[in-house]
Amino acid sequence: MAVSTITGLGSGLNINDLVKALANAEKAPKQTQIDLQKARTDTQLSAVGMLKSAVETFEAALAGLKSSATAFDGYKASSSKTDVAKVTMGAGAVAGSYKLEVTQLATxxxxxxxxxxxxxxxxxxxxxxxxxxxxxxxxxxxxxxxxxxxxxxxxxxxxxxxxxxxxxxxxxxxxxxxxxxxxxxxxxxxxxxxxxxxxxxxxxxxxxxxxxxxxxxxxxPAADATFKIDGLEMSSKTNTVTNLSGLSIKLEEAGTTTLSVAANADGIAGSVESFVMAYNTLLTVTNGLTKVTQTTDANGNATTQAGALVADSTLRSMMSQLRSALSNPVEGAGELKVLAQLGVKTNRDGTLALDKDQLKKTVASNPEGIKAFFTGEKGLFNRIGDITSVYAGKDGLLASREKSLTDAKDALATDQTKLDLRIETLTTSLFKKFNAMDSLVARLNATSQSVLATLNALNKKGSDD
Structure with a gap:
């Protein structure tokens, strides 16, 4: 509880200002330390959260490409009239064109x-x-x-x-x-x-x-579907037929359509480009968090601004592992070993660039190998996933780092409360001491005046005699 005082009755000193100055002097070193640590912790917590979000977004992009049924298929199947029949591709499909005549649907x-x-x-x-x-x-x-x-x-x-x-x-x-x-x-x-x-x-x-x-x-009545493929008569008890190797055909209505299986150059190019963009987005975030910039202040003096995670060992380790994953040869994709064979090359700043002409050549010569390269058991996406899973997610290193920083922030809040309580106690004590001193000085002044008055009276009496 704060103690109030009336300033200067005894000593003439401004006790309020004296107590405030002494309390502030006692508080300043620890307060400065808390403020610096809090600012540093807030900055790092924000940066780690941004990095964690970027890694999880990168993971989600790769997962989406990997789970897509056709993202890296070497061939693409299509129907010229989807109201007659729709087609999806599976393993074993080969390039070609087929005329499909549907005469009756299965009922x-x-x-x-x-x-x-x-x-x-x-x-x-x-x-x-x-x-x-x-x-x-x-x-x-x-x-x-x-x-x-x-x-x-x-x-x-x-x-x-x-x-x-x-x-x-x-x-x-x-x-x-x-x-x-x-x-x-x-x-x-x-x-x-x-x-x-x-x-x-x-x-x-x-x-x-x-x-x-x-x-x-x-x-x-119950009836079979009847249809022709390139003039060959066929029937099926269901409207989903697999008479063409590697193709699943869904019969929709009577009519004629052309089924085509061709190299999926554009589809693969789009998928590879999505991968390149996802990696470059992650790299842009990490570069921003580790960038060191030379600037000048208002007075023209040279200053340095550093990213929140400059020299951060966790970030450095993760990016080093990712760069190794991108550059090391991939197994299980035949002659395809490295991204450069697909037209993916590394720029000087570490970002990836795609040469679409080179990619189209590879698609034309080895369409099946591309899918194995990215999504195979030993493919690039699994290799990258083994790395990012250590850092991302609720049990990852970045989540653990976030928790440590949050705990540190809570500890600083506790330190602040303790400091405020200590300074409040000190302020109360100082007021009591200065008030006691002021009262003592007031009494001494009163005693002094009383003694002087007595002496003056005695001196005056002696003069009269």
Missing amino acids: ASKVASATQASTTYATGGKLTVSVGSNDYSVSIDDGASLTDVRNAINDQLSGAGISANIISDGNGGSRLVLASETTGAGTDISVVGENDLSALNIVGTDALDGAVPGSAGYIT
Whole structure:
């Protein structure tokens, strides 16, 4: 608690200014130390956070390129009419052009029962639903309604890819409609019911005559897809076909399209360029954090400004490892060993530059090797990932460094609180001491004046005698 004083009653001294000056003199050395350490810690904490973010962004860019199904594929597959068929490429594809004629898509069975005169089934029992040679049994309770039958089918056969619904004809009659997710000839839906559930019997290969209430059968028959590749007739039970080596073709509708497999020069060039940009972005951040700049102050004197992480061992070690990863030969990519063979070269400032003409030549001569070079088990991206994973992430060295700096900042805040408390205590003590001194001086002055007054009185009496 601060002690106040009235200045100068005894000693005439400005006690407030004296105490303030003494307290400030005591506080200044430690306060300067805390301020310098806090500024240094804040600067380093910001710099480490910036570096950590840059490394994680670099990691994410490489992960995106590595996870892309086509980023470094040597070949690219395309369809001239994607509304007829879409194509994706897998292993084993070779360059070429193929004419695809789709005459019919594969279809799944959809059937309807006869119109039901009664929609309540007193005896219930078992309803057998067959999809081709696969039989599924559905238990129906006594007294079930047509809605209950539909719900039972949906509950018990959803895992088999079978669904049911009810269609009303507007004249009081209703039909049970079943649909399958399984396409291809021979997978027609048939229904056989026990007891009064036999009213729901359906022969899936019979055509439904919607105009005849007693008619039951298929709305859509199960059928194979039929198509031609370069005039060769083919069929498939599904609309995804793999008749061309290395290609997965998704049939969309009847029609004709041209499927092409060609060198993926532009795609690979874009992926390599993305890698170069990602590395250069990281390097720009690290260069900024370690840059030393010679400048002059307002008076024309030479000064030096240094980046927050100049001579930082963690940053130096990481960048040294990354440079080695980029320059050392890669295994497992055949004749491709170094980035220079792909047209990627290092500038004098350490950034990477891409010669697209050189890259296109390499793509033309060794398209498959490029993918192995970057994304193979022993490829460049795995090598770089082994390095950056040590530094990035919540358990990385940079996160640990951030925590240490944060702890140091908290410790400085504690030191500041202790210093403020110590100076407050000192100030109180000084006020007490100066106030006591001031009171003593006041008493001494009063005593002095009393003695002088007595002596003056005695001297005057002696003179009168």
